[in-house]
Amino acid sequence: MALAALVLAPGALALDCPNVPLDERLSEVDVAFVGRVTAERPTADGGRSYQFLVDQTVKGPVGREIDVDAQTRLVDATDKPLVHDEALGVLANLDGARVVTEPCLLTDPGTLLSVSDEQKGNAIRLLIGILILAAVLAYSIRRLRHRRRDLEARSSLPR
Numbered sequence: 001m002a003l004a005a006l007v008l009a010p011g012a013l014a015l016d017c018p019n020v021p022l023d024e025r026l027s028e029v030d031v032a033f034v035g036r037v038t039a040e041r042p043t044a045d046g047g048r049s050y051q052f053l054v055d056q057t058v059k060g061p062v063g064r065e066i067d068v069d070a071q072t073r074l075v076d077a078t079d080k081p082l083v084h085d086e087a088l089g090v091l092a093n094l095d096g097a098r099v100v101t102e103p104c105l106l107t108d109p110g111t112l113l114s115v116s117d118e119q120k121g122n123a124i125r126l127l128i129g130i131l132i133l134a135a136v137l138a139y140s141i142r143r144l145r146h147r148r149r150d151l152e153a154r155s156s157l158p159r
Contacts (some may be wrong), residue, residue, distance in 0.1 A: 017104035022115045025105070030094040031060035032116070037084045038065075047071045055087060055109075058079040058116040060094075066091055067100045075103050082106075089113075 026032055035052035043049050050068045068090065074082050082088065089112030093100035 007143055022107060022111060025091055026059065026112070026115055029091040029105065031061070031062060031092040032058035032088050032090065033060075033062045033066070034058065034087055034112060035066070036087055037082050038083075039100065040084075043069060048073050050074060050082075052090065056113065058089075058112060060092075066099060068101050069095075070101055070103075072103070074101070074106060076106065 009142075018071040031053050033052070034056045035054040037050050038053050039051040041049050046113055048070050050070065052066050052068060054062055054064055076082060088110040089107035090101060091105040091107065092099045094100075
């Protein structure tokens with residue numbers, strides 16, 4: 001029995017969430033933001049409702065304040081209740097007009113912002129790179145034409 005308790009103990013100490021990359025999780029959810037819990041209350045269905053003050057919207061219809069529902073009490077990765085007024089990355093889905101999340105959809109705010117910035121910036125970087133390449137090619141072609149004209153002018157002069 002002691003061996004069974006040791007084997008099962010690590011799973012009981014922390015959340016057991018699927019190991020899915022954050023960028024994939026972000027693409028699958030309806031709402032994402034960085035915010036701080038300001039209030040928490042039980043709901044009629046036995047779950048909890050959390051009021052967040054939104055610091056930065058990442059995805060979806062999010063205002064300055066948002067209520068997020070959960071079936072169970074939200075906890076961090078070490079299975080401790082959320083600390084009020086501490087920045088938190090929240091991924092959630094829409095259930096009608098309700099925003100619903102779960103402990104496995106909470107993340108580090110810096111990581112969430114870096115993943116969302118990376119997705120937004122790639123197209124712009126690509127466009128800027130193409131424009132720079134086009135400018136360099138246009139300048140090079142122009143220089144080659146001028147050089148060719150100078151060589152033709154020198155070769156046609158009598159000696």
